[in-house]
Every structure is written in structure tokens, then in C-alpha cells.
Amino acid sequence: MKISTRLLSTTSALAMVLLGTSAQAETELTFVWHAGTCADALVDIAKDYPDKSVKIVPALVPYGPEWHNKIASEFAIQGDGFDFAMWDSQSTAEFAGGGHAVKLNDIFASSDVLSADLFPAASISQYGEYPDNSGDFYGLPMNQDAYGMMYRSDLFEDPAEMAAFKEKYGRELTVPQTYQEAAEVAEFFTRPDEGLYGWGQMGGREYDFATTASNSFLWSFGGELYNPETYEVQGYLNSPASIDGVQAYVDMFKFAPPGSGSWGFDEVNAAFQQGQLAMAMQWFYFNGSNADPSVNKFADGTSFGILPGAVGRDGLFRRQFSVGGQGMGINKYSKKLPELTKFMEWYFQPEQQKRYAAVCQTGLKSVLESDDWQSLNSYNAQFSTALQYLNDYWHLPQYPVLLDQLQEEISNAITGTKTVEEALTDAAKRHERTLERAGYEITRSDSTPEVPDQEITPVGTKEIIKVN
């Protein structure tokens, strides 16, 4: 009797320990992202996830190729070192095309909460659809972003500056609507003796620094990176309109601090925050810190706007700039899909997304469209407007190779090693070789357009559409 009582109590104690252990057992959902405010926000919000057995673990890397390579290397070994990752919109093609990302349509079909309709159609298409227009989604718009413009409103509103500008250019000093206007305003404010320059933009060789900026000019002047129907690159990337655009981008360095041809976003921010720039191209992502007086000593005199467009050689106005931000994709080799799906169902609720949107740019339609969010600060409403002008790189699995080749050639154009035409022609030839190597059949047309945008998803308008 004594033995059986002791046995019973021991067994009970053991069972309690085991049950206790099981109740405390954590499912760790690891994600890869570049370090920054938005990754911190995700971790912070996830702390309030009601299921305390699930823990969200960040695996953060610096922005740039390491971030892409960390995700790609894990996929290459078909590993489950992370469960989900935030990757650039253009990487969806590479990872989904390689069969490494979970197709989200199946999750949408089985979930009562998650669906493609939660997000703006254009956004989920940009961040998650592969192939284009297929209706197959591999990513959700986790953190939207767009190229924007910040400028020193204290200078723009200074009566003396306004009068001097009018006297010199014969028109009012206003926030530029076109790159042609931007060049004049930038020239006006370029005063090296005073340590002031008219324009700041990225031109660095790393990752996508130069090309996200140069593409914004290229598209606005009516150029295109390639013809997605025929896979022709020659005649498109080096079309007269594309050359006009990239030339305008290269010319803007005349009004930028010397040496800024190697700048990334950190340097643009630092120069602006030190009062060296009157205007700068920058991602909306950084507006929070640039509007913060503890970071930017000119924050009170800083305003945020939408990037200019351009009047192309065909006389039409276009405003097109690079999409930023990241989609959230799921590692196909993760063994925790059910737990992750439940977390996503909670995370993409308006309550959580409102918290996220207070510091970053959500992809949830209901939050984006709400008055609360749009009036939260001086730039959210403009961000909503900016979403309609976004364009993106190639949505092809060969994206990393094409990007690196274009980065190299644009960098050559910035330094003057090649003319813009030579650089774009060389890039086009290299791109075609990359596509052919990957098995694409390039259908050669009899002629290529002077302004490719007239053929490919045309966006040109006769009137300049004012947004700032």
C-alpha cells in the first residue's frame, strides 16, 4: 500500500512536471528581415499575441545583399532556419519561381480571416503575385513603401528666396511637379559656399541604391526596363526616352554634394538632417525619423511630398517611381505553418495593423483608407496618393543578376566612365544574355519605340497632374 501510494505520488509529480513543461513549451516562429523600426514594431506587437506558447523571434540582418543572401541561402539548403521572411517585392519571383515559398491562395481558401481582399489589389499584386497577373500569391504587403521627396519648406517659404527665384526664373518658387522644374529649383539652391546643395539622391553601387533612384527618372520620362511580352531589352532599356530619364538623373548630381554618387539612404538622411540639402529623394520609410526634431535639427522646417514626374519627349506627362517595402512570404520548409497561419490571422487584424501603421506603412486596406491614419502625421495622406504611381523592377527569377548588372552600368554612368547611352546599351546587352542563358526566348521586333511607355502599360497624360 505504501509502495503504491509512493508510486502514485511520484507518477503524479512527474505528470505535473511534464504537463507544466508542455504548457510552457514555446513554438518559436523565426523571421528574417533587415534591422530597423518596422522589424522592431513587429516584435513589439507580437509580444501581445494572446497565444503565449508562440514566440516571434527576429533574425535581423543589415539592409542590402546580405539580407537577400540569408534568405536565399536557407532556401538553397531547403532549411527551416526561419519560418517567414520579409523580402523585396521583386524577390517574390525568385523565391516563388524556385518553389521555396508557400502559395498563399491555399491559406486564403481555408482561413476565415485572411484573404487577398484585405489589401489594395495593386499592393498585393506588387508584393506577392507571381507570375504577374496570374492570381497566384506568395507574399502579403507587410510593409509598404514608396520613393518620396523631402524638402526644406522654411527655404521654399522664405520671402527673400521666393523673390530671388522669381527674378531669376520668371516663375514662382514652388515644390517641383516635374524633374525639369526640380533641376531649376535644385540649381537655385546649390550654394557650395554656404554648404547648401539643391538636391540629394542615392547613387551607391550597393544593392539597389542607384537603380531605385534612376528607374524613377527613367519611367517618368517614358522609358522601360524591358518588354515583358517579347523579353527584348535592347531598344527598351536604351531607348531614347530611357536615356533621357537616366541622363536627367545623372545631371541632378551637379546640384548634389560632391561625392554623393556613392551615397546610400543613410548618407542622404545625414546630409538632409545637417541642413545640407534643400530637396532630397528618400523613401517614405524614413519620414518618421526625418520629421523628428531630436533626429533632424531642421525638422520644423521640413515637409514631405511626392516625387516629381516628367514631361517626356512625346510631350506627355508621367509620374512613376520605385516601389519600396517588403512582402511577407512563408518558408515552404517550415514545419510550423499552422501556428504561423494563426499568428498571421491575428497580426493582420486592424487593431494590430493600426499599431504598426503608427510607425511604419501598413498594407492593410482598412487602415490605409481610414481618416485616423491619414491624418496621423504630415505625410500619411501623401503616401496613400503615392501608391498609385508605383512601378517595379522585373518580376523575373533572374532579378538579382539583372539588378547587379544595371547597378554596375548606372554607377558607370554616374562616374562618367561611360556615357548614359553606352551604359544603358551595355546593360541591355548583358540583360539579354542573362535572359537567354536562363532559357527565355527573345522575340525581336522590327522596330522599337522611341518612348516605350506608349506600348507597355501606358500612363502618359497631356496635363501635368499636381500632387504636392
Added chain:
Amino acid sequence: MTVTDQSQQPTATKRRSAATDKKKSSGRMMILGFLSPTLLILIFMVAYPIISLIDYSFYNFSALNPHEGYKWAGLDNYTYLLSDKALWQRFIFTGKFVFVCVSLQMIIGIFVGYQLQKKFKGRDVIFTLLMMPMMLSPVVVGFLWRYMLNSEWGVVNYLISSVGLDKVSWLSQTTPALFAAAAADTWMWTPFIILLATAAFRGIPDTIYEAAEVDGASAAYKFFRLTLPMSAPVLFIALILRLIDSFKQYDLFFALTGGGPGSSTETVSFAVAKTAFNYFYTGEASALAVILLFIIIGLSMILVRHLNKMGDKY
């Protein structure tokens, strides 16, 4: 008289010889037993990857997209790479970088090391401080120098402009970018030469210098005819290690220039890493790595042979 049974002698010799053979054989077995774990680790950790690397270099495939299959390429990857002008430019740049860096590091390292062998107050503190850059990660050094060399607010241009000279766009022009990278690498790795040089110089017996002084040798004579020759083997090892390491330099450029402007500061190692883990052209990257491996092995063999000759001499 001692009578020896001659007929038994060969049998005893045979027995002795058999015992020796047995001892030798058991000795060999013991050696093999001791060596086998190391040999197995070496085969697994070194030989297998190198053989795999060489094997991969004959195929066209992507580790990220294995479903696309392995296509036999024969020597195509090699012929493509060796006929690619861009790769030769990377070799030329790597050669320039190695030459500039290693020359500066050896000259400064030997000079500073020679000063540090002398006894003076605070020597150990200075020595410790000098060693600090070597303890940093090359990526950290890259970012650090990137900010120091910023054309507008970097400390280097601040110093240049404070003496009335024009600011230099260090990282957005090819030649200044080479010297910027060489300066960062020299700042980081000269301490390594100082460390080895100081150790070598301090190992030379004082009696030799005293004898030279008695003979009226000048300071320069002592340095060039005594110090340098007697520490040559150690300095040569330092040279070999720096040559090999500089030839493989990747992470510094990754952080400092990103390979730009254009691709003008891409080293061969940078190209290998990019082709392998950004492009995921695994076969082509393997072929490039094999080329690099054979160059480094060849270079090392020449230098080690020279080192052995030097060892015989001193």
C-alpha cells in the same frame, strides 16, 4: 673455447627480424590509429569539399533552383570565365590592391616593429593600442572607413580641407577608391606585421648587436645586415599570410565600396561571393573558386619553397 651452433644463427636472426617486423607493423598500426581521426576529419572537411567544388565546376546549375537540373558543361565555365574581360579586370584590380596593401603593411609594420623592440616608457601600452584595429571585423572596419571617407562630412576630408586642399570624392572614383580600400586594409592589418616583426626582432640575441657595436657598425648597417636577415624567415611568413589574406579580401570591399564605382573595386573573391550567393550561378562560381584556389596554392608553393631555402640559409 666457445662453441657456437652456427646452424641456429639464421633462425635467431629470422626470429629477431620477425619480431622487429611485428614491432614495426604494430608501430605503423598505432601511428595509423592515432592519425586516422585527423585524416578522416581532413578528408571530410577539406578533401571532400574541394573534390565537390571541382566536380560542380563542370556543371551549370543553381543551388537555389535544383529543380532546373544539372547540365553538364565540361570546360565551358572555365573558358567563359577566362575569356571574360571583366574577370581579368578583377584580377588586375586584386593584384594592384595586394601590391599596394602588402607593401605598405610590410614597410610600416617593420619600421614600427623595429621601434617597438627598443625599451622606452609606455611601450607596452602603445603596443596594445596598436593591436586594436586587428581585432575588429573587416565589415566593421569597412563601414567605419566609409563614414570617415565621406566626401562632405568625413574626418579625412575635414583634415584635407583644413590645410587648404580640395576635398576628394574617395569612394565614387576608381583610383581614390583603391587607395581608400588600401588605407583601410593597411590600418587594420599593419598591426599583424608589427606583432610578428617585434617578436622576430626581440628574438635576436643582444650579444650580436654588442659585437657589431664593438666593430663600429652603424645603426643602418645593424638594421640591414643583422636585424633584417636574422628575422627574415618570420617576416617572410608574415608576408605569405598577408599576401594570401589580401588576395581573398571580400568583406572590406563589401562594406566600403560595394564593389563600385561600376565594378572597379570588385576583387576576385568579391566576384566569387556574388556569383555564388547573389546570382546563384553555382557551377560558374565553383569554376571561379577553383581558379582562385589554384592561384593561391601556386603562389603559396613558390613562397613556401623560398621560405624553406631561407630556413636552410639562416
